[in-house]
Amino acid sequence: MVPGLIGPAVVFILALLVTALLILLVNSAFHFTGTQVQPILTFEAYRRFFGDPFYANVVWQEIRLAVITTAICLVIGYPTAYAITKIRNPGWVIVAYILIFSPLLTSGIVRAYGWLIILSRGGLVNWALQSLHLATAPVRLIFNVTGVTIALVHVLLPFTVFPILSVLLRMDPALREAAADLGANRVRTFLRITWPLSFPGLYAGAQLTFVLAMNAYVTPQLLGGGRVQVLPLLIYENISDLNWPLAAVEAIALIGLVWMIILASNLLFRQSVAIAEGRS
Amino acid sequence: MSDRRDALTVGLWCFLGMVGVYMLAPLALVIIDSVNPSTYGMFPFTGVTLHWYVNALFQVPEFRSGLSNSLVVAFGAVVLSVILGTLAAYGLVRYRFTTRELTQSFLLLPLIVPAIVFGAALFLLYIRIGLYGTLSGLILGHALLGLPFVVSIVAASLQTSGRDYEEAAMDLGANPVLTFFKVTIPSIRPGLIVSALFAFVTSFDQVEVSLFLTRPRNNTLPIAMFNYEQNYQDPTLAAISAVLIGFTVVLVLIAVSLLKTQDYRKLIQRR
Numbered sequence: 001m002v003p004g005l006i007g008p009a010v011v012f013i014l015a016l017l018v019t020a021l022l023i024l025l026v027n028s029a030f031h032f033t034g035t036q037v038q039p040i041l042t043f044e045a046y047r048r049f050f051g052d053p054f055y056a057n058v059v060w061q062e063i064r065l066a067v068i069t070t071a072i073c074l075v076i077g078y079p080t081a082y083a084i085t086k087i088r089n090p091g092w093v094i095v096a097y098i099l100i101f102s103p104l105l106t107s108g109i110v111r112a113y114g115w116l117i118i119l120s121r122g123g124l125v126n127w128a129l130q131s132l133h134l135a136t137a138p139v140r141l142i143f144n145v146t147g148v149t150i151a152l153v154h155v156l157l158p159f160t161v162f163p164i165l166s167v168l169l170r171m172d173p174a175l176r177e178a179a180a181d182l183g184a185n186r187v188r189t190f191l192r193i194t195w196p197l198s199f200p201g202l203y204a205g206a207q208l209t210f211v212l213a214m215n216a217y218v219t220p221q222l223l224g225g226g227r228v229q230v231l232p233l234l235i236y237e238n239i240s241d242l243n244w245p246l247a248a249v250e251a252i253a254l255i256g257l258v259w260m261i262i263l264a265s266n267l268l269f270r271q272s273v274a275i276a277e278g279r280s
Numbered sequence: 281m282s283d284r285r286d287a288l289t290v291g292l293w294c295f296l297g298m299v300g301v302y303m304l305a306p307l308a309l310v311i312i313d314s315v316n317p318s319t320y321g322m323f324p325f326t327g328v329t330l331h332w333y334v335n336a337l338f339q340v341p342e343f344r345s346g347l348s349n350s351l352v353v354a355f356g357a358v359v360l361s362v363i364l365g366t367l368a369a370y371g372l373v374r375y376r377f378t379t380r381e382l383t384q385s386f387l388l389l390p391l392i393v394p395a396i397v398f399g400a401a402l403f404l405l406y407i408r409i410g411l412y413g414t415l416s417g418l419i420l421g422h423a424l425l426g427l428p429f430v431v432s433i434v435a436a437s438l439q440t441s442g443r444d445y446e447e448a449a450m451d452l453g454a455n456p457v458l459t460f461f462k463v464t465i466p467s468i469r470p471g472l473i474v475s476a477l478f479a480f481v482t483s484f485d486q487v488e489v490s491l492f493l494t495r496p497r498n499n500t501l502p503i504a505m506f507n508y509e510q511n512y513q514d515p516t517l518a519a520i521s522a523v524l525i526g527f528t529v530v531l532v533l534i535a536v537s538l539l540k541t542q543d544y545r546k547l548i549q550r551r
Contacts, residue, residue: 001456005371006383009364009427013389017424020401021393027404076299083296086289099300105528106307107485109505110521114306116513117313124309127323154302186288215394217488222509232396232488239400239492251397258394 028248037244045245049253059257062230065145065220066213069152070160073209076153077160078202082194084161085168103155108218115151115223116142143225151219156212160205167201168194196276203269207262214258231257307525314518332519343520346504353415353500354483357422361479362472364423365430370464372431373438374446384431391428395488398425403492413495421489426479433478437471438464470539477535481528 031040049055080100087093103111118124119141129135141147171194179189217232224233231254238247317329336343372384390398402421403412411417445467449459465472487502494503501524509517 002371002375002377005367005375006387009368009387009431010383012364013386013424013427016402016405016420017390017393017398020405021397023404023408024397024401079292079295080299083292086292096296096300099303102303102307105481105532106525107502107505107521108487109502109509110310110524111306113509113513113517113521114308114310117309117518118305122318122320122323124323151306154306157299157303215396217396218506222506232394235396235400236491239403244404247400251394251400254394255397 024248024251027244028252030245032243032245036242045243045249048246049249055250055253058229058231058234059253061228062214063257063261065148065152065228065230066210069149069156069213070206070210072149072153073156073160074202074206077157077205078164078198080157081161081164081168081201084165100161101158104158108155109222111155112151112219112222115147115154119147119150142223144227145224147223147225148220148228151223152213152216155219156209159212160209163204163208164198164201167198167204171197207265211258211262214254310518310521311525313515314522316515316518319514332515333523335516336519336523340504340508340516340520342499342504342508343501346499346501349415349418349498350484350501353418353422354480356415356419357426357483358476358479360419360423361426361430362476365427365475366434366468366472368427369431369434369438370460373435374443384435387431388428390424395425395486399489399492402489406493412493413498415498418490418493418500421493422483422486423479425486425489426482429478429482430475433475434468434471437468441467473535473538477531480531484528 027037028045029041029043031038031042031044084093084096084100087096116123120126121138121140123142125141126135126138129139141150175193175197176189179193180186184192215232216230217236220228220230220233221236224230231250235247235250235254238244238250314332315328315330316325317327317331318325338344368387372380372387393401399421402417406412406417411420441464445463446459449463450456454462485502486500487506490500490503491506494500499507501520505517505520
């Protein structure tokens with residue numbers, strides 16, 4: 001019974017995705033003549049990727065972009081999730097949910113175009129700044145890291161808020177009431193009860209946001225204006241230029257990098273939890 | 281507590297309001313800009329026009345063929361991923377076997393692989409087996425992307441719906457297939473509707489994977505818009521985007537109206 005039920009889905013993934021990923025992996029070792037790929041195992045794309053400082057710089061810029069985006073998402077996302085748990089009117093709760101999760105229901109291209117209208121030279125923000133005499137010349141807010149970060153934070157915020165929100169909602173209200181009954185004020189209750197207990201949600205949200213920021217393609221492509229180079233952009237470029245071995249190595253590097261950072265942060269998280277538990 | 285209007289509470293509400301403005305700003309501005317007469321989306325407006333809507337719906341042939349391709353692909357992807365995903369979820373929840381956890385993780389694989397890598401890999405496969413540039417190739421790719429959503433949402437529904445009614449039906453003589461269609465399917469209806477909505481939106485808004493798998497003459501709507509945005513950037517894009525936002529809102533409203541009151545209770549119970 002079980003193979004008949006699960007089999008089709010498993011075979012579907014194996015036949016398409018796993019096969020495709022294996023082809024990509026094999027291609028990473030092949031020789032690229034400059035115009036076409038030859039099935040000779042040279043591993044030259046690996047040498048180029050790990051030897052040329054250009055790629056190290058791209059990786060560094062990408063990690064910096066993802067870390068900054070994640071940090072801003074946490075700073076905005078935590079108070080947002082906390083505020084949502086404090087809303088008493090069910091109607092307003094629904095409004096808040098719709099607002100926070102609205103980016104997920106719209107295409108990345110629609111969102112990028114919206115940011116273009118707001119942030120471009122003749123856009124809303126520059127018009128407002130100049131009308132209010134806060135700026136004499138248009139401020140460059142788009143086609144650079146600033147624009148990409150603003151748009152990435154916007155689309156990734158739901159992924160930061162959701163895990164924090166679900167941890168906060170699951171928290172036993174008796175704990176906070178007990179703290180209040182024992183004389184702790186709201187700030188102290190928050191710092192000693194809510195904050196430490198919500199830390200796993202914060203951590204999950206940070207990880208999810210970071211991974212999605214690392215893998216983002218549409219936003220850096222449309223709002224980076226060629227000034228923001230990240231691995232997903234290079235992968236697309238190299239596939240288009242028929243340099244599949246290099247694209248394959250970049251894809252492997254992207255996946256490997258994300259996994260390494262996630263595993264390292266998991267180790268760090270477990271250690272810090274262990275230390276915190278040892279202290280209390 | 282809730283009526284206290286102290287600085288902390290007021291500050292929290294102000295902050296939430298600002299976040300709301302930030303989240304809504306790009307979508308609201310797209311809709312506003314769609315009636316802007318200025319070609320470069322300049323502010324302030326010098327009037328109001330519906331010219332861009334006419335342009336988007338009638339003058340740009342790529343948008344119209346893109347829309348019909350997108351609808352065909354999304355429909356195909358939803359049907360395929362909901363059927364495969366529901367069967368798999370049923371097997372995962374209702375049966376115990378040794379490789380269960382491993383299988384469950386494996387079914388999430390399409391979600392774990394970065395979309396751009398997913399697209400690049402499928403492209404290399406498709407050019408070998410002749411699926412490159414075909415709508416069936418796109419349907420298969422998009423169905424893969426929707427599958428993890430269907431499996432996890434339907435599995436969660438099955439966990440809360442319980443086996444009691446299924447067992448009762450079988451005790452009364454219904455065979456497993458009849459039980460599945462007469463008892464299981466109705467009881468997981470909300471999960472099926474939500475997962476179909478997810479799979480549809482995933483496919484309909486997909487860029488990264490489609491980018492690799494479409495030919496210039498056989499684009500989906502997001503790809504046609506992506507190319508247009510890189511070349512022109514006039515409010516035609518705002519008009520087609522406004523149409524898409526409206527379309528998504530209608531879709532969500534349809535899904536909401538399909539859910540009955542007791543369905544909401546089931547969805548909330550899961551939390």
